[in-house]
Structure formats: C-alpha cells, structure tokens
Amino acid sequence: MIVIENVNKTFGTKHVLKDISANLYKGKCNFIIGASGGGKSVLMKCMVGLVTPETGSITFDGRDFLKLNYKEKINVRKDIGMLFQNTALFDSLNVEENVAFPLRMFTDFTEEQILDRVNFCLGRVNLVNLNKLFPSNISGGQKKRVGIARAIALNPKYLFCDEPNSGLDPLTSRVIDELIKDITKEYNITTVINTHDMKSLFVMGENIVFIHQGAKWWEGEKEGIRSSGNKELLAFMEASEF
Amino acid sequence: MRFFQHFGEYLLFLKAVFTKPEKGKIFVKQIFIESNNIGVGSFAIISLISTFIGAVSTIQIGYQLVSGILPDYLIGRIVRDSNILEFAPTVTALVLAGKVGSNIASEIGTMKVTEQVDALEIMGINAANYTSLAKIVSGVITIPMLVLYAMMLSLIGGAISGWASGIISVESFVKGLRTDFMGYNVVFAMTKAYTFSFLITSVSAFQGFRTEGGALEVGESSTKAVVYSCMSIIFFDYIISQLMLFK
Ligand SMILES: Nc1ncnc2c1ncn2[C@@H]1O[C@H](COP(=O)(O)OP(=O)(O)OP(=O)(O)O)[C@@H](O)[C@H]1O
Ligand SMILES: [Mg+2]
Numbered sequence: 001m002i003v004i005e006n007v008n009k010t011f012g013t014k015h016v017l018k019d020i021s022a023n024l025y026k027g028k029c030n031f032i033i034g035a036s037g038g039g040k041s042v043l044m045k046c047m048v049g050l051v052t053p054e055t056g057s058i059t060f061d062g063r064d065f066l067k068l069n070y071k072e073k074i075n076v077r078k079d080i081g082m083l084f085q086n087t088a089l090f091d092s093l094n095v096e097e098n099v100a101f102p103l104r105m106f107t108d109f110t111e112e113q114i115l116d117r118v119n120f121c122l123g124r125v126n127l128v129n130l131n132k133l134f135p136s137n138i139s140g141g142q143k144k145r146v147g148i149a150r151a152i153a154l155n156p157k158y159l160f161c162d163e164p165n166s167g168l169d170p171l172t173s174r175v176i177d178e179l180i181k182d183i184t185k186e187y188n189i190t191t192v193i194n195t196h197d198m199k200s201l202f203v204m205g206e207n208i209v210f211i212h213q214g215a216k217w218w219e220g221e222k223e224g225i226r227s228s229g230n231k232e233l234l235a236f237m238e239a240s241e242f
Numbered sequence: 243m244r245f246f247q248h249f250g251e252y253l254l255f256l257k258a259v260f261t262k263p264e265k266g267k268i269f270v271k272q273i274f275i276e277s278n279n280i281g282v283g284s285f286a287i288i289s290l291i292s293t294f295i296g297a298v299s300t301i302q303i304g305y306q307l308v309s310g311i312l313p314d315y316l317i318g319r320i321v322r323d324s325n326i327l328e329f330a331p332t333v334t335a336l337v338l339a340g341k342v343g344s345n346i347a348s349e350i351g352t353m354k355v356t357e358q359v360d361a362l363e364i365m366g367i368n369a370a371n372y373t374s375l376a377k378i379v380s381g382v383i384t385i386p387m388l389v390l391y392a393m394m395l396s397l398i399g400g401a402i403s404g405w406a407s408g409i410i411s412v413e414s415f416v417k418g419l420r421t422d423f424m425g426y427n428v429v430f431a432m433t434k435a436y437t438f439s440f441l442i443t444s445v446s447a448f449q450g451f452r453t454e455g456g457a458l459e460v461g462e463s464s465t466k467a468v469v470y471s472c473m474s475i476i477f478f479d480y481i482i483s484q485l486m487l488f489k
Contacts, residue, residue: 048364077366088357102365105264 001026002158002190007046007056009039016042017053018215027188029181029204031222033195034211035236040194041085043211044162047192048080049073060158078106081151085162087143089135089150095122096131099149106154121149125179141172148176152183159184159191165200173197177204198240210236255448258370259378272376273383280342280377280443281384288388289395291337295329296321296396297403304409314410318418321400323427330393331431332479335438338385339471343446346377347467350450351460359451374447378440385439386432393431430486437482441474 002024009017016039024030032040045051047058049065058065060076068076089098099118103109109117122128125145135143144164151159161180165173181204184191195201201208201222208225210218210233218230225237263269300321307317350373353359362369397419404410410418446467453463 050360050363074366077364080364082361082364084357084361086357088361090358090361091352091356104268105365105367 001061002047002192003057003059004043004047005057005059007043007053007058009042009046009051009053016214017046018213020056020211020214020216022209022216022219023207024190024192024209025207026190027184028191028206029184030190030192030207030209031195031201031205032192032209032211033198033201033236034217036196038211039214040211041162044160044192044194048082048160049077078154079157081154081156081159083144083147083151083159083161083164085166087135087147089143089146091135094132094134095127095138095146098135098146099153102150102154117153118149121153122146124152124183125149126175141168141176144168144176145179148179148183152187155187157189159189161191161193163195163197164193165195165197170199173200174203180204196240198237212236251452252445252448255370255374255451256444258368259374259444259447261368261371263371263375264367269376273380276376276380277384279345280338280380281388284338284341284384284388285391287337287341288334288392291333292330292392292395293399293402295333296325296399299324299329299396300400300404300415301407301409304404304407313414315414315418315421317404317410318400318415319421320418321404321415322397322419322423325396325400326393326427326431328479330396331389331434331438332475334389334392335385335435335442335475336472338388338439339442339446339475340468342381342385343442343467343471344464346443346446347450347453348460348464350374350447351453351463354451354453355456355460370451374444374451377447378443381439381443382436385442386435389431389435393428430482433486434479434482437478438475441478442471445471445474 004020004022004024007017007020008015020043032043034040042051046053052066057067060079063072063076065073065076090101093101096115096118099121100114103114103117107114118131122131125148127142127145127149130138130142130146135146138146148161148164159180164180165176168176177200180191180193183189193200205222208218208220208222209216210230212232218228218233220228225233228234300317303320303324304317307314307320350359353373359369359373362372401412401415404415405412449463449467449470453459
C-alpha cells in the first residue's frame with residue numbers, strides 16, 4: 001500500500017500539486033484520472049522519486065520514501081516497476097536485453113536463468129519471437145508490452161503505469177489492460193495507473209483518484225462515481241462517453 | 243555567475259559518476275564497447291589528419307627555413323618538436339572533441355529526453371555513473387593511445403612530404419628527428435593527452451546529461467559539448483604549457 005499525504009509541488013510560481021493525499025491499495029488497480037495538465041504525471045513522478053515535492057510524505061508500506069537515505073531509497077526502488085508513457089526502452093539494447101537488464105544488474109542469475117526469466121516475462125505479455133529485435137523495429141503496442149515485461153522482471157511490489165494505452169488501438173488497449181490487471185492480481189502488486197481512458201477505468205479500475213487542477217477532487221470506488229454528485233468528475237466522465 | 247553555477251553542477255555530476263558501478267561485469271563489457279567506439283572508431287580520421295598535419299608542417303617549416311645558413315636537418319627537428327608538443331595532442335583532441343564529444347552528448351542527451359535515464363533511476367541505478375563512467379574511462383584509455391599514434395604518423399607524414407617536395411632528404415629528416423631528443427616532451431604531450439581526453443569525455447557527458455526537452459535540445463547539447471570541450475582544451479593547453487615548459 002502506498003500512502004500519499006499532503007503533497008505539494010510547485011514549478012517556479014506554478015502550484016502544480018495542491019496538498020494531495022490519497023491511499024493506493026495492494027492487489028488493486030489504482031487509477032489516477034483527470035484532465036490533461038492536471039498534474040497526474042507529476043504526482044506519479046513524485047511517487048517514484050523522480051520529482052521531489054516541497055512538502056508531504058509518500059509512504060511505501062511503512063517506508064517514508066522522502067525521509068530515506070540514498071541506500072534505503074535504492075532498496076525501495078528495487079521494488080518498483082514502471083511503464084513509461086513512451087516506454088523508455090533502452091534503444092541500444094534489443095528486446096531480450098531490455099528485459100534482462102534489471103536481472104543482470106540486480107541478480108546473480110546465470111545467463112541461462114536470465115534467459116528463462118526473460119522468456120517467461122515476454123511470454124506473460126504475449127510476445128514471442130521478437131527477442132532479437134531492437135525497440136526501433138517494433139510497433140508501439142509491442143513496445144508497451146516489452147516495457148511491461150521489463151517492469152515485472154524483478155517481481156516488483158509496486159507497478160506504475162503512465163498512460164499504458166495512450167496511442168494504441170482499442171483492441172491492443174484492452175489486451176494491455178487485461179495484462180496489467182492479471183499481473184496485479186496474480187502477484188498481489190500495488191498497481192498505479194495514470195490515464196484518460198475511461199474504458200480501461202471501467203474495465204479494471206478499483207480505487208480511483210480524480211485530480212482536478214492539481215488538487216484531489218474525488219476518491220473512491222468506480223461504482224461510486226455516478227452517485228458522487230461531484231460536478232467536475234461527472235463532467236469529465238460524460239465528456240468521454242459517446 | 244552562470245559559469246560558477248555550471249561548474250558546480252559539473253563537479254556534482256562528476257561526484258555521481260565516480261562511484262562504484264553496480265555490476266563489475268557489465269562495466270567491463272561497456273568499457274570494451276566504448277573503447278571500440280571511441281578508439282577504433284576514430285582511428286581512420288586520426289590517421290588521415292595526423293599524416294597531413296605532419297606533411298604540411300614539414301613544408302611550412304621548410305619554407306620558413308630556406309635561408310641556406312641553417313643546416314636542413316633542423317627542419318626534421320622542428321617538425322618533431324612542434325608535432326609532439328602541440329599538433330599531435332592538441333589537434334587530435336580538437337578533432338575528437340568534435341567527433342567523440344558530440345557523439346557522447348547526443349547519445350546521453352537522447353537517453354535523457356526519452357526518459358531512459360529516468361528508467362535507470364527508477365530501477366535504483368545511478369544513471370550518471372551507468373551512462374558516463376565507461377565512456378570517460380574508455381576515452382582516457384584510448385585517446386592518449388591515439389595521440390601517440392598521431393605523433394608517429396605525423397613524423398612519417400613529414401618525412402614523406404619533405405622527400406616528395408624535395409625540401410629535405412629522408413636521411414636529413416631522420417637525423418633531425420634524432421637530434422637532441424627530449425623524452426620530457428613526450429611526457430608533456432601525454433599529460434596533455436590524458437587531460438584533454440578526460441575533458442572531452444566528461445564535459446560532453448555532462449552536457450548530454452543536463453539535456454532537458456526534446457530532439458532540438460539534444461542537438462543544442464551536442465553543439466555545446468563540442469564548443470565547451472574545445473574551449474577547455476585550449477585553456478588547459480595554455481595552463482599545462484605554462485606549468486610544464488617554464489617552471
Ligand atoms: N518539469 C516541469 N517544469 C515546469 N512545469 C512542469 C514540469 N512538469 C510538469 N509541469 C507542469 O505541471 C502541470 C501538470 O503536468 P502533468 O504532466 O502532471 O499533467 P498530466 O495531468 O499528466 O497531463 P497529461 O494527461 O496531458 O499527461 C502542467 O501544467 C505542466 O506544465
Ligand atoms: Mg501525463
């Protein structure tokens with residue numbers, strides 16, 4: 001479980017995150033939704049430590065991330081897997097090496113064990129026979145899947161996905177959604193998903209945090225959205241239905 | 243003021259770079275790859291340039307010394323000293339600042355803007371160390387070797403052009419090369435070579451690493467890497483010459 005408390009972040013004079021508190025639960029797909037520019041990505045970057053908020057705390061199962069020293073932070077990070085919006089695959093490494101990368105760095109596996117694990121992860125995201133291709137030679141959806149495979153290679157406790165299905169066709173989007181959901185349940189991971197895509201929210205969303213202009217506007221189960229009476233949230237939902 | 247801020251950032255960057263790599267085996271592998279990129283990859287251009295610089299310097303020194311009063315083997319001696327002291331190390335470094343420096347900056351800059359650096363950080367890897375240390379170490383290993391090689395080739399180039407243009411016979415040229423040879427000059431040149439290779443690789447890696455934005459900024463960083471590397475090379479050339487040649 002990840003607990004966010006009173007997080008504030010400003011860039012220059014721009015107050016991007018306004019006193020945000022939220023709980024993100026283990027074994028659930030936690031969604032952060034909100035309009036473009038609302039601060040979702042910045043919030044996620046705060047959680048994984050790429051951006052340091054001015055105030056507040058972010059606690060990973062009792063470990064207050066911002067108060068940890070460098071070594072302890074690294075230990076938390078080894079429990080984090082992240083799928084970036086643009087995948088951030090290493091373009092000098094092929095698909096297999098990308099997924100093997102965290103294993104090579106942090107385990108003492110033999111080459112054989114690494115290859116086994118890589119093939120297992122790639123199988124998990126339904127990617128076979130692409131091992132030797134480079135990221136520039138595979139499609140956007142395939143890249144996302146390699147990104148997921150890399151993120152789960154070390155069995156993370158926390159999985160962060162920044163817009164996992166932006167720019168994908170609806171069919172591939174659903175495949176990716178299902179995948180993330182299955183992995184979350186199977187390994188009992190705390191999964192955090194950042195999205196505009198209301199379809200995937202209704203397919204797999206459990207705990208939902210709605211960010212509006214940098215503040216947390218609403219939080220709850222997806223079943224509660226309709227009855228929330230929250231004007232901005234309802235407007236946001238309505239706009240995406242057709 | 244900006245200069246001091248950047249310089250401070252540069253020092254902090256170096257502090258992050260010079261830490262123990264996460265996995266020794268991976269680091270060694272990176273060293274081989276980077277040494278191949280930097281060293282072997284620059285072999286051809288350095289061969290060409292140093293041969294021609296040697297050749298041109300022989301012709302120009304010959305042109306300046308056609309008094310008939312001084313013995314012609316002096317041409318060989320002056321060509322030797324100017325190539326060892328200045329041309330081989332400095333020109334090699336300036337050429338490599340363009341070739342290797344822009345390459346390093348754009349490679350790391352691209353990793354930065356495509357969030358590959360963030361991906362490393364999130365995995366718990368020191369990204370400055372992972373992206374830059376192998377490049378700097380490989381540069382410091384291979385560039386001085388290229389400088390030594392450039393020295394030799396420039397003298398060969400000089401002998402050839404002297405002979406081909408009829409300015410000086412190969413025998414006289416070689417006699418000049420062997421007159422009053424000072425090993426210290428080579429020590430001086432290698433000191434420069436090691437300093438320059440560190441400057442080129444570290445300044446360029448730093449420029450790459452501080453890239454923010456997109457493709458446009460990667461281009462800018464790469465240009466800055468070359469400009470700042472060249473400036474620092476010239477500056478340290480002056481300092482080292484002052485310190486080592488006139489104590
Ligand atoms: N490094 C930065 N420097 C300055 N401002 C920033 C920085 N990063 C983000 N911002 C600002 O913070 C605000 C929130 O950005 P953020 O990327 O979190 O939006 P978002 O909710 O993820 O939007 P989208 O759905 O379009 O991805 C934006 O107005 C943006 O301009
Ligand atoms: Mg975003």
